[in-house]
């Protein structure tokens with residue numbers, strides 16, 4: 001059999017949930033064999049929905065997708081044999097031990113008794129669960145559960161591993177440990193990894209390539225460096241001493257500074273780009289003083305993924321995430 | 337087919353292990369029928385004196401009734417387990433592996449069948465200790481257990497279907513509370529249909545609980561009419577198969593809402 005050139009393809013996936021929520025509005029991605037691909041997006045961007053479709057759990061309203069060369073709609077059975085899935089919710093069985101969970105999982109892929117026991121022991125060691133292997137998983141910490149979930153996804157040596165928010169809810173140490181393990185997986189086995197995350201630093205650290213998702217579609221794709229350097233020049237951030245009374249005044253003042261491009265104002269925070277960030281700062285500060293809206297702090301940095309997100313969606317990543325969280329809270333409050 | 341059989345075995349083993357690790361739950365499952373045997377056995381003891389009942393020991397009459405009522409009431413809650421597995425993400429984890437949908441549902445049925453069989457035999461044992469007699473002997477008792485298991489299958493599959501479709505604990509609780517007593521009392525569990533008003537008797541005829549009871553009591557008689565056992569038992573088996581098929585189909589509807 002010839003190796004399909006792409007581990008995952010998704011073309012124009014659309015999914016509307018009952019009740020009219022449009023979770024995906026034409027999402028397309030390509031994942032190459034052996035690479036770590038991150039789908040980065042705020043709450044509600046459609047990341048989990050995309051993963052559910054690619055892993056044959058849900059069906060799209062329209063669009064096509066292949067995983068390991070198999071069509072997810074036409075041949076879900078073939079897709080299931082080549083994928084490992086770590087969903088956003090831990091699906092392990094709380095009354096069974098870690099080892100029992102792994103052995104059952106291997107059995108479902110048709111592994112024989114000795115093969116599955118050997119593989120379970122190997123994975124328990126590898127994910128630092130050997131000493132807890134024979135305890136019911138309801139006694140595991142969040143980090144241990146998450147590591148067990150990843151081990152469950154790997155039991156049958158899949159070609160493509162899907163990780164839906166693998167580190168959400170973990171403390172910083174547990175997160176770093178899991179990052180190391182994912183990075184090792186990506187290096188060691190000829191495994192393609194598709195992970196979703198809301199953490200810019202996670203995507204930056206783990207992904208060979210990433211797609212930024214917003215409101216059910218991909219707004220930018222590339223390597224982290226490509227995406228950052230597509231924003232020619234430096235990011236200049238200026239915090240004002242107080243929120244301006246009239247935003248237009250500030251924007252007009254800065255428009256008169258030729259070195260600055262793409263100026264946006266969000267509360268007290270001004271973001272802009274400049275080929276030579278440090279060189280542009282004095283003129284910018286002077287212009288702000290002139291406009292009687294003096295600056296409190298200035299930073300000049302190489303662009304971050306947050307800047308990339310801002311550029312493509314017009315919103316800051318954290319704001320989009322908080323807004324989604326806040327509206328979810330409001331919806332919950334409304335439902336009471 | 338062999339793959340499905342193997343998968344069903346692994347999935348059943350998982351559920352039985354989980355069950356064995358909840359001794360309190362098992363104990364309650366056994367204490368409850370013991371209470372029913374004792375309460376109803378004493379409360380209705382003199383019912384046998386009513387003309388039309390036919391005399392004999394009330395405990396002997398009641399024992400199959402309690403077996404069937406217990407099978408009904410413990411299997412009705414199957415949907416709660418299904419809901420918990422949906423909420424925890426366990427069902428979704430299985431659905432993205434190569435495991436057959438039918439193996440997942442068959443494992444539920446197998447686990448319920450085994451626990452219903454054990455529960456039924458223990459009730460028979462308790463009743464025998466209390467002085468009930470089982471004229472039909474081991475064959476009659478075996479058929480009583482089969483009838484209880486089939487009835488349990490009907491209601492556990494129904495409960496799983498409702499759980500997967502409605503995804504709400506309250507609905508299952510409401511449905512069970514609403515159904516348990518009418519289904520039990522609109523059957524000859526405690527009193528022969530001959531003593532019921534006519535409209536009740538007609539409802540009782542259409543009640544699967546009655547089918548289970550009538551075929552089991554017939555099988556337990558000293559000289560059973562096997563035709564009547566087979567006819568009602570067959571009806572019950574067909575209903576059980578249909579309910580399981582329906583619950584497997586529900587996966588498709590469930591996956592639309594995932």
Ligand SMILES: Nc1ncnc2c1ncn2[C@@H]1O[C@H](COP(=O)(O)OP(=O)(O)OP(=O)(O)O)[C@@H](O)[C@H]1O
Nearest residue numbers: 017021023042043044045046047048049050593594
């Ligand atoms: N089963 C469902 N039924 C109805 N609506 C749903 C369902 N699952 C997701 N949605 C809606 O679809 C949209 C996308 O959800 P999705 O879970 O894919 O987002 P996400 O990017 O994974 O978000 P998060 O970061 O919060 O996990 C959201 O508006 C969500 O409310």
Ligand SMILES: [Mg+2]
Nearest residue numbers: 047048049088
């Ligand atoms: Mg999600």
